[in-house]
Amino acid sequence: MxxxxxxxxxxxxxxxxxxxxxxxxxxxxxxxxxxxxxxxxxxxxxxxxxxxxxxxxxxxxxxxxxxxxxxxxxxxxxxxxxxxxxxxxxxxxxxxxxxxxxxxxxxxxxxxxxxxxxxxxxxxxxxxxxxxxxxxxxxxxxxxxxxxxxxxxxxxxxxxxxxxxxxxxxxxxxxxxxxxxxxxxxxxxxxxxxxxxxxxxxxxxxxxxxxxxxxxxxxxxxxxxxxxxxxxxxxxxxxxxxxxxxxxxxxxxxxxDAEGASKDIRIEVVHAASEDDAVEVGRSIARNNLLKCAIHGEDPNWGRVLSAIGTTSAAFDPDRLNVAINGVWVCRGGSVGDDRDLVDMRFREVRITADLDAGTHSAVIWANDLTADYVHENSAYSS
Amino acid sequence: MxxxxxxxxxxxxxxxxxxxxxxxxxxxxxxxxxxxxxxxxxxxxxxxxxxxxxxxxxxxxxxxxxxxxxxxxxxxxxxxxxxxxxxxxxxxxxxxxxxxxxxxxxxxxxxxxxxxxxxxxxxxxxxxxxxxxxxxxxxxxxxxxxxxxxxxxxxxxxxxxxxxxxxxxxxxxxxxxxxxxxxxxxxxxxxxxxxxxxxxxxxxxxxxxxxxxxxxxxxxxxxxxxxxxxxxxxxxxxxxxxxxxxxxxxxxxxxxDAEGASKDIRIEVVHAASEDDAVEVGRSIARNNLLKCAIHGEDPNWGRVLSAIGTTSAAFDPDRLNVAINGVWVCRGGSVGDDRDLVDMRFREVRITADLDAGTHSAVIWANDLTADYVHENSAYSS
Missing domain, CATH: 3.60.70.12 (L-amino peptidase D-ALA esterase/amidase)
Incomplete structure (x- = not known):
């Protein structure tokens, strides 16, 4: 109603x-x-x-x-x-x-x-x-x-x-x-x-x-x-x-219901020095086209997550970053973590956790993957 | 050599x-x-x-x-x-x-x-x-x-x-x-x-x-x-x-030679109050996924150019913005300009001119369109 x-x-x-x-x-x-x-x-x-x-x-x-x-x-x-x-x-x-x-x-x-x-x-x-x-x-x-x-x-x-x-x-x-x-x-x-x-x-x-x-x-x-x-x-x-x-x-x-999307990506930034930092990092990850394509391809490409974090002004030490994709900590201490083959990405919802190890604040940003359907819909439809 | x-x-x-x-x-x-x-x-x-x-x-x-x-x-x-x-x-x-x-x-x-x-x-x-x-x-x-x-x-x-x-x-x-x-x-x-x-x-x-x-x-x-x-x-x-x-x-x-691109987009920002303003506006246009899709679809969607300009902190008055695509001033004074059907977008190079009417500075940013091939290449290739 x-x-x-x-x-x-x-x-x-x-x-x-x-x-x-x-x-x-x-x-x-x-x-x-x-x-x-x-x-x-x-x-x-x-x-x-x-x-x-x-x-x-x-x-x-x-x-x-x-x-x-x-x-x-x-x-x-x-x-x-x-x-x-x-x-x-x-x-x-x-x-x-x-x-x-x-x-x-x-x-x-x-x-x-x-x-x-x-x-x-x-x-x-x-x-x-x-x-x-x-x-x-x-x-x-x-x-x-x-x-x-x-x-x-x-x-x-x-x-x-x-x-x-x-x-x-x-x-x-x-x-x-x-x-x-x-x-x-x-x-x-x-x-x-x-x-x-x-x-x-x-x-x-x-x-x-x-x-x-x-x-x-x-x-x-x-x-x-x-x-x-x-x-x-x-x-x-x-x-x-x-x-x-x-x-x-x-x-x-x-x-x-986002245009052309095949994945809903829940990005949680934890242990940030401030809520603003957490949001800035979350948004940077959410907007990284290369990462969005990787998620579409069900590729747990955590290097693209770190690349995105690195473009922000948030407080963090590159050697203390941890990243989990669907619960698997594929990046630990800014470097290679658990086996990325353990990450199961078949379902629509994908969870990315970025641990900045810099404080007590957190934020969740929701995003979508980048797909050929998105391109099609937005190149064919004058909106 | x-x-x-x-x-x-x-x-x-x-x-x-x-x-x-x-x-x-x-x-x-x-x-x-x-x-x-x-x-x-x-x-x-x-x-x-x-x-x-x-x-x-x-x-x-x-x-x-x-x-x-x-x-x-x-x-x-x-x-x-x-x-x-x-x-x-x-x-x-x-x-x-x-x-x-x-x-x-x-x-x-x-x-x-x-x-x-x-x-x-x-x-x-x-x-x-x-x-x-x-x-x-x-x-x-x-x-x-x-x-x-x-x-x-x-x-x-x-x-x-x-x-x-x-x-x-x-x-x-x-x-x-x-x-x-x-x-x-x-x-x-x-x-x-x-x-x-x-x-x-x-x-x-x-x-x-x-x-x-x-x-x-x-x-x-x-x-x-x-x-x-x-x-x-x-x-x-x-x-x-x-x-x-x-x-x-x-x-x-x-x-x-950008991954998957079908268009090279030359974005020239003119009459900006500073070179920094011109670059900020150019980058904002260059990164707008909706516009990049439109260019791929050969759609002179100037509204997306204005949307992108509007997200910047550059000096401008929304009612004094002019935008040309491939030489046709499709937006004049922040509103509907010349007939968009006059824009010929068949060639690989697309020229967007954004006139901020706010000063004497300018900058050129080069970008690419967003294509299904880009998505494919970056979802299938772990890079």
Whole structure:
């Protein structure tokens, strides 16, 4: 039930004709209240799509009554005309629902550098509004897919309140592959400031630590809306943990459905001098194309892990590095360790542990392998 | 004639049996003097192979009488035993040639994390020494190949003196794809300090600006040896320019033979606020996997160029960015520019111009596309 699992939300997903193949491409999520608190996190790319610039403004008010999302076009690098299109989209939603456009967030995904077909999108909003339902979450999740092979949803229920969400894309918030759009909803009674704190903390250790291909989108958006419809005020730590769990669940689904991937790679950096060091090393390993190819070929090529670690500024001594692949310590003390033939890499999940022997901090980064299918999908599909 | 084009050098290349397929794998370059001045630049990867650690020590003395190079094994991440192997290699060369081991540089390339077969390598040195010849440069260039499909050599002749060189690999010095090994020789009468200045300046704008796959090797080495055999003391600027031209020629050959590549991408960043900005933006574009796939698919996907620019810290206004692909300004003012259908991408060389409209500096970075062949080669070949 995704974004409609929490009380106080309706949603819809329809085919407005933005995608030429006729697939669903327009989603609407409406917060029916009584509260309309909201917070969001956006791409850190300095080239931001029109809907990101718009929604950042909206979020400053701390209230969102509706989110309109489209696939089939990112409306990025489209200049003043693109921003006018986003504005017109929010205005039409406001008009149809009787809200203020200043409370309508917009998110778009698809090809950068083309204008949206407004003559199809605007009429679609009216139709989507007509289909709004407390059971519409699934359809909304389907309508935001681009190259996703499955739609992604997650729900956590707590004592008297719920957090639900939907996601599309396959990458991280910053950087991120193609576009990652996430809408999270809750019926917990939480104000905008607390939502902001919770969503930032949750994103930091979930979406921000998946790195499918190191590319940062112009459109990445994570929104968290609270209706307060449960009437329950949760403990902040409990609430943040529920949001984090939903984000973690969705993040894993993104990695599991990344373009062309055949492996999900869990990179755990341990005994780092700081969490920042652990993350820097994890990301460097996650983005090493040669290693990603080796993993695809089920080759436990730990030398490429050490090469990647060596490019970072993290604290470590090259002669004290240890690396395990799927539990086998193939590198000990920066040199040849246990027999690499012992490493079994037949399964989709591959675990790399990098032990820096430099402290007590750790971090987990999720990545994917690099495959011919990835190349094919991203050379044939203008996205 | 490569490294033996300059007077005062002999070279050899043989099959010592390090490679299991029996291909040439051991090269020797000897400076017969009268001068034995030398300088070098090495990988900036903090995980450095044993031969890099050794040769860095050797270069501190400013004199190199011989360079021994092997393919078939990088001798990286091999701990104390690996360093002892490199030391033993230099000692054997010194013994055979009657020099000091402290003047013998060593370079290795191949798989990381395995020991060299010293029982094959050491006898090979004696055989290679027996084949040293003033015409041996070609054979030496062939013996250092790994996945290279062709050997790479370049020569520039000036008035009374010459600079020649050989290279293997397909990437940049730091970072670099697999391993890049380069030996440059000159018969100009130049001391170690001047060689050092020349090689650093030449590398900075050549090898350091090719980025095939963003991966930094543990073994990258560029050596410049001067025999003084021409008896000519060149003007420093002329000399540096000749060295730069040889490096540029070899760097282009590396890109042209990069693993699996079907396109050579020339990325020129213009109107940057500083040269550092131009290089940072160029590298970011060069390493964007989504863009590299698009180029492979002959898709002028300029949105991916803007996405890559947006991840940098360079000075620019997103609304003033212009991008041309093969001369067509597909992005103007951060938005839709000329018709992308006008872009002809059938040829191997693709030119991307990124105009930051923020200053007067520029830089050129060379990169390759990302192909299924790259994935295949690097998932099937443990390197």
């Amino acid at each position: 995704t974004v409609t699992a929490a009380k106080g939300f309706t949603a819809a997903g329809i085919a407005a004709g933005i995608k030429e193949n006729g697939n669903p491409d327009l989603a609407l999520v409406v917060n029916e209240g009584p509260r309309r608190a909201a917070a969001g996190v956006f791409t850190s790319n300095r080239v931001k799509a029109a809907p990101v610039l718009w929604s950042q403004q909206v979020l400053r008010g701390g209230e969102v009554s509706a989110v309109v999302l489209n696939s089939g076009g990112a409306n990025a690098c489209t200049g003043p005309r693109g921003f006018q299109d986003t504005h017109a989209t929010a205005e039409r939603v406001a008009e149809v629902l009787g809200h203020s456009a200043a409370e309508v967030a917009v998110a778009s995904t698809g090809l950068i550098g083309t204008y949206l077909p407004m003559e199809k999108l605007l009429p679609g909003i009216g139709r989507a509004a007509g289909e709004l339902s407390p059971h519409g979450g699934e359809k909304a999740a389907i309508a935001i897919k681009t190259t996703d092979t499955v739609h992604k949803t997650a729900v956590r229920e707590r004592d008297g309140w719920t957090v639900g969400g939907m996601a599309k894309g396959a990458g991280m918030l910053a950087p991120g592959l193609a576009t990652m759009l996430v809408v999270l909803t809750t019926d917990a009674d939480v104000d905008a400031a607390a939502l902001d704190k919770a969503v930032r903390e949750a994103v930091r250790t979930t979406f921000d630590r998946v790195d499918s291909d190191g590319c940062m989108s112009t459109n990445d958006t994570v929104l968290l809306l609270a209706s307060g419809a449960s009437g329950t005020v949760p403990d902040h730590a409990d609430f943040t943990e529920a949001v984090r769990e939903v984000c973690d669940d969705l993040a894993r689904q993104l990695i599991g | 490569t490294v033996t084009a300059a007077k005062g050098f002999t070279a050899a290349g043989i099959a010592a049996g390090i490679k299991e397929n029996g291909n040439p794998d051991l090269a020797l370059v000897v400076n017969e003097g009268p001068r034995r001045a030398a300088a070098g630049v090495f990988t900036s990867n903090r995980v450095k192979a044993a031969p890099v650690l050794w040769s860095q020590q050797v270069l501190r003395g400013g004199e190199v009488s011989a360079v021994v190079l092997n393919s078939g094994g990088a001798n990286a991440c091999t701990g104390p035993r690996g360093f002892q192997d490199t030391h033993a290699t230099a000692e054997r060369v010194a013994e055979v040639l009657g020099h000091s081991a402290a003047e013998v540089a060593v370079a290795s390339t191949g798989l990381i994390g395995t020991y060299l077969p010293m029982e094959k390598l050491l006898p090979g040195i004696g055989r290679a020494a027996g084949e040293l010849s003033p015409h041996g440069g070609e054979k030496a260039a062939i013996a250092i190949k790994t996945t290279d499909t062709v050997h790479k050599t370049a020569v520039r002749e000036r008035d009374g003196w010459t600079v020649g060189g050989m290279a293997k690999g397909a990437g940049m010095l730091a970072p670099g794809l697999a391993t890049m090994l380069v030996v440059l020789t000159t018969d100009a009468d130049v001391d170690a300090a001047a060689l050092d200045k020349a090689v650093r300046e030449a590398v900075r704008t050549t090898f350091d600006r090719v980025d095939s796959d963003g991966c930094m090797s543990t073994n990258d080495t560029v050596l410049l040896l001067a025999s003084g055999a021409s008896g000519t003391v060149p003007d420093h600027a002329d000399f540096t320019e000749a060295v730069r031209e040889v490096c540029d020629d070899l760097a282009r050959q590396l890109i042209g």
